[in-house]
Amino acid sequence: MLEFKDVSLTYPNGHQGLKNINLKIxxxxxxxxxxxxxxGKSTLIRSINRLVTPTSGELLIDDENILKxxxxxxxxxxxxxxxxFQQHNLVKRMSVLRNTLSGRLGHMGTLRSLLGMFPQDDVNLAMSNLNRVGIGEKAYTRADQLSGGQQQRVSIARVLTQKPKxxxxxxxxxxxxxxxxxxxxxxxxxxxxxxxxxxxxxxxxxxxxxxxxxxxxxxxxxxxxxxxxxxxxxxxxxxxxxxxxxxxxxxxxxxxx
Amino acid sequence: MSNDVKFPPKPKRTKLKIKLGITLAVLAALYTVALTTTGFEVRPSASSAWHTLQRIFIAPLFDADTRAAFPELVGYMLETIAIAYAGLSIAAILAIPVGFLAARNMTGNNLSYIGKGILNAIRAIPELIFAIIFVAAVGIGPYAGVLAISINSIGMLGKLYAEVIETIDMSKVEAIKASGGNRVQAMWYGVLPQVVPEFSSYAIYRFEIDVRASTVLGIVGAGGIGFPLLLATQQRNWEDVGMILYVVVIFVTIIDIVSGKIRNKLV
Incomplete structure (x- = not known):
């Protein structure tokens, strides 16, 4: 469960992005x-993964305050x-499969990831996610050769490969x-x-x-x-x-x- | 067409005119100083200029002895190119961390100023001075030349790399961070794929510059074709000087053409 308790965010320039938000999701x-x-839509969503950090209140995910x-x-x-993201943020010069695999980076050691040694399980997971969004046959194509809709599907596959909640x-x-x-x-x-x-x-x-x-x-x-x-x-x-x-x-x- | 088209009042450009006047006055003063202090009078030498030019550019083509030296000179030129290539290879890689350090969007303002300051300082010192220092440090020979070339190339490539990094799309980096990637992973997967083509292009361009710079390194004993060039000029042996220049021009031209083609494909 996701819970906002009196969450506010004031930007350094004084603009109030969020005002006393209370929500349970x-x-x-x-x-x-x-x-x-x-x-404040973006600010609200970006608070949840702390791309921005609210300045007061508590944001609980499974009863843990993530603001700390x-x-x-x-x-x-x-x-x-x-x-x-709106602009899907794929790395244009990398293949679709590799872009999808980059969703695993958070689960990997730095050295392994620098060498590009993704475990076979991860590669399988990435490929099956590409199949799920219907662009499996584009796995080895460079990301910038896809249409906008296809690129956004790749970014869905990338997010799934993270195995998020x-x-x-x-x-x-x-x-x-x-x-x-x-x-x-x-x-x-x-x-x-x-x-x-x-x-x-x-x-x-x-x-x-x-x-x-x-x-x-x-x-x-x-x-x-x-x-x-x-x-x-x-x-x-x-x-x-x-x-x-x-x-x-x-x-x-x-x-x- | 009617004549009653209305125009807004014309802006008064007094300020602009004053600025223009001052600029012209300063330029005129600079020209006067430059032209009066340099001195243009010709001091006649033993041989006329025309005669010297003829010995440099035309005689080598018909002089059998000079032509016989061609293969040896090519050898020297290849050594020159090798110095440039070795120096550049070291620089192209070492400039990457320096470039990241100097890029404002990677390290923030303070570190970036330090990085850029170091790079500016390096670039302010000419290759020849570095070559003299390294000849003193590691001895006469191409090794000193390689070190001089690589230090100087780091100065320029580091700055250009930093500028490339500053223009990348940071949202890719944000995406990697948003998926739990750390700083290093974000650089490797978010930044590098965006900059590698530009980095390579600049490195190849710098190689062209390094080949030209290496041709004179021999003058201070740092290897390459500069050494025979020094001997020939000191002996006023203009036919040999001419032959050496021909070799340099031929090789530099070939390298410029080839590297230009490669760079066109890269970016």
């Missing part, structure tokens, strides 16, 4: 975090929390075209179901949030302004979260297929 939940740019973690514990925490996805489909965005989100949802992974996804398209989420958390100016199951969500909820009427731009569309 159960194992295996698929949560979509919505809000305008600058509402130092170097060593932090590495362990990060092996358990896989992250998917939690998946954090920061605007994973924001730079994809609508049909591709749909397929990638479906893959993510299917896999998080199959492996019972707690998943937090930042999205700004409201139709997509409604389609995939079990639960929606709405942020505005660093505060939680909505938290509830997707069944309770209506257009009015989004108008409250965004603080303005819903516009065409807030919808992704393109899910005819």
């Amino acid at each position: 159960n194992d295996g939940e698929f949560v979509v975090v919505v809000g305008m740019s600058g509402a 973690y130092k170097e060593n514990n932090l590495r362990k925490l990060r092996t358990k929390t896989g992250m998917i 939690v998946i954090l996805a920061d605007e994973p489909v924001a730079s994809l075209d609508p049909p591709t965005a749909h397929k990638v989100m479906s893959d993510l949802k299917r896999i998080s179901r199959e492996d019972n992974l707690t998943t937090l996804v930042n999205l700004h398209f409201i139709d997509m949030a409604q389609e995939f989420a079990d639960r929606i958390i709405g942020l505005r100016d660093g505060e939680v302004v909505f938290d509830g199951p997707v069944s309770e969500v209506s257009d009015k909820t989004f108008e409250e979260i965004y603080g303005r009427p819903i516009k065409e731009d807030d919808l992704l569309g393109g899910d005819e297929d």
Whole structure:
């Protein structure tokens, strides 16, 4: 279980990224975090793997306060929390398989990893994860030769290869075209179901949030302004979260297929 | 077209004009000082300039004795290239840690200043001075030349490597860290794949420079074709000087062409 207790984050320039956040997220939940740019979605998600560190409050994962973690514990925490980025962050000049394997780095000794001596079990795991997201045949292709959607699938495979308990996805489909965005989100949802992974996804398209989420958390100016199951969500909820009427731009569309 | 198109008031450029005036005045002063202090009068020597040029560039082609020296000179040139290659190989590798140290996004501001300071200091000292120091330290011969070349190349490559590292996409590094990788792993898997082509390209480019620099190292006893060049110039043996220059030009040109082609493929 993941629990935010009165978590706040003030950036060095004085900007308050998060204000007194209180949340409980159960194992295996698929949560979509919505809000305008600058509402604190990224900050919220990045607090969980400590890419940013909240300045007050407690953040508990399985009843341990991760805000106290130092170097060593932090590495362990990060092996358990896989992250998917908007720009997928694959190393362009490496093969797809090697990119996927880099998810194992946190589990490996430094010397072994410098020599590139990944255990056969890890290689098998990486390959089976590539097969699971449907791009197994691209294993030996260089990452920069794939399309945007394929690259994002590789980054899902890389995160799975970490064997995480939690998946954090920061605007994973924001730079994809609508049909591709749909397929990638479906893959993510299917896999998080199959492996019972707690998943937090930042999205700004409201139709997509409604389609995939079990639960929606709405942020505005660093505060939680909505938290509830997707069944309770209506257009009015989004108008409250965004603080303005819903516009065409807030919808992704393109899910005819 | 109508004539009543409205323009905003023209900006007054007084400041710009003053700056331009000052710049021109300073440049004029510098030129005057430079031209009056250097002295351009020609001191006539025993042989005319034209005659010397002819002995350097034309005579070697027709002089049988000079042509016979060609294979020996090629040998010296190969030694020169070997010095450059050995010096560069050492530098290309040693410059990597120095480059990481000097890159702001890897080590933070303070360490980066120290790293860059060291590199600037190295580059401020010419190869020939290093060669003289190393000849004194390890004795006459190509070994001193290799050391001189490698130190100087580290100075330049370290700085260029650091600049390449500073332009990489740090989000890849963040991704490795986010998956639990440590600093070293993040550098190896996040940084190196991004920079290796540029690093190699700069190293090859530096090899071109090193070959040219190595040709004069022999003048101070650090091996290579510079030694026969020194002898020939001291004896005013212009035919030999000419032949040596031909050999240098031929080899340097070939190396520049080949390395240019390789670098084109790399980046």
